[in-house]
Amino acid sequence: MAQQKPVxxxxxxxxxxxxxxxxxxxxxxxxxxxxxRLPPAFDLAERFGVNRHTVRAALAFLAEEGLVESIQGHGTVIVGGRQLTLPISKRTRFSAGLGDQASSVSTRLLRSGELPASLEVATLLQIAPEQPVTEVEEVGYVDGRPVSCSQHFFPVERFPDIARHIAATGSITRAFAACGLPDYLRHSTEVSARHADARERELMQLSPGAIVLEARAINTDLEGRPVQCSRTRFSADRISLKMTA
Amino acid sequence: MAQQKPVxxxxxxxxxxxxxxxxxxxxxxxxxxxxxRLPPAFDLAERFGVNRHTVRAALAFLAEEGLVESIQGHGTVIVGGRQLTLPISKRTRFSAGLGDQASSVSTRLLRSGELPASLEVATLLQIAPEQPVTEVEEVGYVDGRPVSCSQHFFPVERFPDIARHIAATGSITRAFAACGLPDYLRHSTEVSARHADARERELMQLSPGAIVLEARAINTDLEGRPVQCSRTRFSADRISLKMTA
DNA sequence: CAAATTTGTCTATTAATCTAGACAACTACA
DNA sequence: TGTAGTTGTCTAGATTAATAGACAAATTTG
Incomplete structure (x- = not known):
């Protein structure tokens, strides 16, 4: 096989x-x-213009990620690599958005607590700085594999028991309902991309150099008052985001 | 200064x-x-937990990019480089969206041509496969630096002269207007992130390992009929996307 | 079974990266 | 003017990355 783009x-x-x-x-x-399955390591080496051992290092790295598996005498087979799409719209919900693409979708509560709002969070929630907010951290799973980790902030004044309800129901949507907010809207979502940091890699079982999509979102009630702001990082290998007007 | 996140x-x-x-x-x-300007190289070395010479290599690389300039005896001053935010809404326009954040925004037409629609493009544009479409490739610049590269597809049947108008006006919005479509809407935008490939790195002057935000979008006329589908890659270092409902 | 194909392992060599220390050159400021 | 602070340059050594070749081990195919 001829060399395509040189490394x-x-x-x-x-x-x-x-x-x-x-x-x-x-x-x-x-x-x-x-x-x-992939072409033989020898062919890949020729294609990229490097030594076979260098290709082997790359394949070992991908095997570590769980994307391929090398079998002696047989070849290197592709194991995973399917990407899910999370719709982002006015009614963005994590579980509901991915529900029809996977057999199981769930979130795990990492921790929660109250703290005074930072300047940024206060601005986003349209409350005074230092007003108390509830912070909730959770990890999202699809088919048993972690695909996201997120921080959520809620104003304590309006939703004093939100953390308890999230812990009890396992769902922000249901927790809002239990707090007397049956429906809410996604006001804005800002998306950026970067390399995952150590904590994100640990939470989502990512390899060094993995990419995360970071979505900073604001949810409001039907009158447009902010009820939640959040920062969710998705493993870019597993999730893409689809905005619909 | 204490070390933040280890390298x-x-x-x-x-x-x-x-x-x-x-x-x-x-x-x-x-x-x-x-x-x-940046902290002294010695402080940066301590902060990242590496040798001063390693920091110097990083600064030399950034100087090569034109982002900083090191002056002996004085320090390392910052020359350019802040991140821009492109609003994504129903009326997403590249130039208008970035116009108030920079002194100059422009696009450069790379090439254009007609070809039969692939299955994917035909589906997105809601036309029959193999129907002719106009493909346009361009690069977007902000303050003289490339920040995006994109492929656009238009149905030839409805906009036979769109390529000529884009070349003449330098703007898709104005080209649509010249083709009798004064206004159009962003129907959907799907965002994913990955490492830039060689061509993207060349077009946007990115270094290896750079990250791109890829936005696949569909624009429709006011009746909801697709008039354009496109795939734009943004340098994640320079651009973030902000969706507003 | 035997040959061809493909991955796994080993040794050795060269090149690139990182660390360490010393000192020169330049700037700013008291 | 001279002293502190900062970048530039040089040498040397340790670690990591890449190349090269040979052969073993497992699978597939005839």
Whole structure:
């Protein structure tokens, strides 16, 4: 197989890492769907213009991620790599949005507590700085695998028992309902992307260098008053976000 | 200064590269706006837990990018580089959305041509597969620096001269107007994140390992008929996207 | 069974990255 | 003027990344 795009040397990114990233993209694009496995390491080495051992390092990295599995004498088969899409609209709900794409969707409460609002949170919730807010951290799972981790902030004054309800019902939507708010709207969602930090990698079982999509959102009641602001990081390998007007 | 987050070793990304990436983000967040320059290399080294020479490699890389400039005896001053936010709403327009955040916003037409619609494009535009579509590729610039590259598809049947109008006016909005469509709406935007490929890095002058935000969008006329679908990749270092309902 | 294919392991060598320390060169400021 | 603070340069050594080759081990195929 001829060499496609040469790999970049002296870029600060090791060759095995560049190769792993490109193979990951190829898999996501469905390039090897016919055979279900990667070309032999020797061919990949020729294609990328590197030594076979360098390709082996890349494959070991992808195997660590759980994306491929190398079998001696057989080849390297593709194990996972399906991407889910979370719809973002005026009625964005985590579980409901992913429910029809997976057999199980759940969230796990990490911790919760009260603290005075930072300037940023106060601004977003339209309350005075230092007013108490409830902070809730949780991890989202799809089919048993973690795909997101998030921080949520609620004004204590209006929802004094929200943490208890979230713990009891396992759902923010149901917790709001229990607090007398049967419906709410997604006011805005700001999306950015960056490399995952150590904590995110731990919570979502990501490998170093993994990418997260960070969504900063504000939810309001039907009158437009903010009831929640949140910061959710999604594993970009597993989730994409779809905004619909 | 105490160490914040330790740098990651054996991740496939060299330490100087990680440090450069983090300093770039800090600059974009306005962390050093008060002084207009970076802390001394010795302090940065302590903060990241590495040797001063490693920090120097990172600063040399950022200087190469034109983001900072080191002056002997004086310090390392910040030359450019803040992050822009592109609002995504029903009336998303590239130039108008960024216009008030920068002194100059422009797009450069890379190429255009007609081709039969792929299955995906035909589905998005709600036309029959193999029907001709106009493909337009362009690069977006803010203050003279490239921040995005995009592919746009338009149905030839309805807008036969769109490519010519885009070339003449330099604007899709004005080209639509010239084709008899004074207004149109953003129907949906799907956002994902991944590492930039070689072509994206070339077009946007990104370094290896850079992250792109990819937005796949559909625009419709006021009756809801698709008039355009597009795939735009933004440099995640320079642009974030803000969805507003 | 035998040959071809493919991954796994081992050793050795070269190049790139990171650390460490010393000192020179330049700037700012009291 | 001279002293503190900062960047620039140099040497040396340790660690990591990449190349190269040979052969073992497992699977598939004829």
């Amino acid at each position: 970049e040397r002296h870029s600060g990114v090791s060759l095995w890492r560049q190769i792993a990233d490109r193979i990951r993209v190829s898999i996501a694009d469905g390039e090897f769907r016919e055979t279900g | 990651e070793r054996h991740s496939g990304v060299s330490l100087w590269r990680q440090i450069a990436d983090r300093i770039r983000v800090s600059i974009a967040d306005g962390e050093f706006r008060e002084t207009g």
